[in-house]
Amino acid sequence: MSLTTKVIKSIEDLKDHILTGSPSFYMSSRTSTVIPYEKIEEFFKEDITLVDLSHMPAHMEINNSGNLIVRGGVSWKDAREYLRDKGHNIMTSPTEELALILAGVATSCTGERCFCFGNLRSQIVSLKYLNHKGEEKTLTQKDLTYDFLEQYQNEFKHYADYKNAPYPRFEKEIDLMIGTEGQLGVITEVELKIVPDYPLKHFFMLVPKWEEDLSAHLEINKKIQKHREDVLLCELVDSNSFTYLPAEDRPNKGLDAIFFEIKESYFETFYEEFLLKLEHISEENIFEISETRFHNLRASIPRAVFEANSRMGVVKVGTDIQVQTTQFEDLMRAYQELTKAGVDYNLFGHFGDQHLHFNFMPTPEKVKECEEHFQKLYKKIAQLKGSPFAEHGIGILKQKYIQNFWSETQPEVFHKLKALHDPKAQFFPGGFMGLGR
Ligand SMILES: Cc1cc2nc3c(=O)[nH]c(=O)nc-3n(C[C@H](O)[C@H](O)[C@H](O)COP(=O)(O)OP(=O)(O)OC[C@H]3O[C@@H](n4cnc5c(N)ncnc54)[C@H](O)[C@@H]3O)c2cc1C
Structure with missing residues (x-):
């Protein structure tokens, strides 16, 4: 097994890398507590490229709808400081503010202010990601229309009030990227609701x-x-x-x-x-x-x-x-x-x-x-019927505990989505969506 690291500095480089189809694990700030970064070579079973996204050019702006657009290597701290200068604030505040926002979408990150503002998913208006063909696609709040999701969504109802369930929501288009930990594509942009900077x-x-x-x-x-x-x-x-x-x-x-x-x-x-x-x-x-x-x-x-x-x-x-x-x-x-x-x-x-x-x-x-x-x-x-991993995700380290929380429905849906969105199995091989195969 060999591990190579590649630093990506532009969207074009990222597209080129995706088009190689090589099995890859995409990393941002590496603060995840469920990925054993210090011993990562012990956990991947095949040759893999560790792709570092933290140097992607950072961009923030407030759009005409009053929402925050984030592209590239922007952390929660960067966003808070940028918005406060303009009299606004973010609604999600993970304790580790140096984590990157786009990775936070991938992990369905929550945090301290979830108490008042709810989870990150409820604050995402739309997002963009690169698919397995290297094309940038937009996902919105429209319903996901796959015909194999009915039972999955029925089973999800029990967890609807939790910050995160033991499996992703898969109700709206944006859910393909929320909490799927980079297993269906690489997130490049997100549009987030913001609030006034209350005293x-x-x-x-x-x-x-x-x-x-x-x-x-x-x-x-x-x-x-x-x-x-x-x-x-x-x-x-x-x-x-x-x-x-x-x-x-x-x-x-x-x-x-x-x-x-x-x-x-x-x-x-x-x-x-x-x-x-x-x-x-x-x-x-x-x-x-x-x-x-x-x-x-x-x-x-x-x-x-x-x-x-x-x-x-x-x-x-x-x-x-x-x-x-x-x-x-x-x-x-x-x-x-x-x-x-x-x-x-x-x-x-x-x-x-x-x-x-x-x-x-x-x-x-x-x-x-x-x-x-x-x-x-x-x-x-x-x-x-509590939620075992309500914010840090499953990653690699929590896989050994998760299957108690699934019926047959969840792995079946994961495998269908992987086949559709990751036909070359290049996005995070060894992630939870491959379990039970
Ligand atoms: C001290 C401490 C406190 C923490 N507090 C919180 C907290 O309050 N709330 C919380 O939710 N988490 C918390 N975490 C966990 C961690 O910060 C989050 O999981 C965070 O979202 C990870 O961001 P990162 O930039 O470090 O991502 P990484 O660790 O680099 O990656 C995390 C995952 O996201 C995927 N990924 C990264 N970037 C992309 C991308 N652009 N597209 C697709 N997939 C991508 C990776 O493949 C990986 O699966 C904490 C961690 C620490 C160490």
Whole structure:
């Protein structure tokens, strides 16, 4: 097996490469947690070209409909800064802002502000991609008309309220590229809805450690739901996660912290209707924080956890599970069970959406044991009909867990779509759409 890397710097080079038909894996910022970039040669079974798209010329503009057009190597951070200069903001905010937007379409990326604005898919007006003939095609919100999708769409209904299901939506044309992880073509442009840049306020509240007492967590998760229109995000960082930061950067006094970003105009209502009504939190445990400090804290923790794993020589062993509000306690109890494994762990993520990342921090010898714990956990999540991978996708690392969440319908549809859109099997061979063949 041989691995070659190719850096692409123009759309013409990209078209030429696609026309060679050579099996390729297309990469943007390489922040995916489900692609083991550091050990990628162990996972591909055939000769493959790693195609680096991060140097594609970046372009942003606001079109006549007031939407943001993104082409090439534009990150979420670039887009936020570009829009803020013009009094606008993006609606999706992944914690890793250096990831590229076009890759985010491919992974059906979500993030912190999903709490208020919904998933990225709901913000995409149209997109363009290069097909297997190197032609640039446009996809819109029109319905997908394949006659083999009826059962697939029926089965999808159960997951309609999740950020992402265990398989892509395949309802509208744009869905061919959303969450298919580059297995049906290479995305070159996206048109995104945007919002005004509201003045914001940021807070955090200290709550007991979730391992010891869940009362505050459960109360906050339940009561915050009705404030979704004006609270942009509601994130948890547990006491264990803070230990990856230098001691002077930890504002949590050994406790868990729940962070909120709210519209400034909503502050009085938030104070009276939410903060004052909490039974398990007193005012002295609520603190205001600047936006910059909030973003720095929130991004540096998962990065530090990721780096700690790399230093240990292990690939991340973490979850990406989302459940319904009514199942939140079940999820938290399942995570409490995992704390008994005798392996270091931490918990953080999108608390308001019942979507948390539990990470084991194993030594290399303990990795297999942790994966066995996850096998059991995912069986439980399949019974609850929760969503196992609600934002980071399946990639390579989560393939071993996904098939519990599929019937025969999903692989059948994937194989038909692959045959139609990727007849030379050149786009991400070894991706999840080939499973069960
Ligand atoms: C610290 C940290 C925090 C994170 N937080 C979040 C979060 O809050 N929300 C979230 O959703 N994710 C999060 N992620 C995961 C990751 O950032 C996202 O999956 C992101 O969308 C990957 O973007 P990338 O540019 O790094 O893509 P890459 O890792 O380079 O690629 C990811 C996938 O997209 C495909 N791809 C890339 N570019 C294209 C293209 N132009 N056309 C077609 N396919 C393409 C690749 O083949 C691959 O399958 C986080 C990761 C880290 C390390």
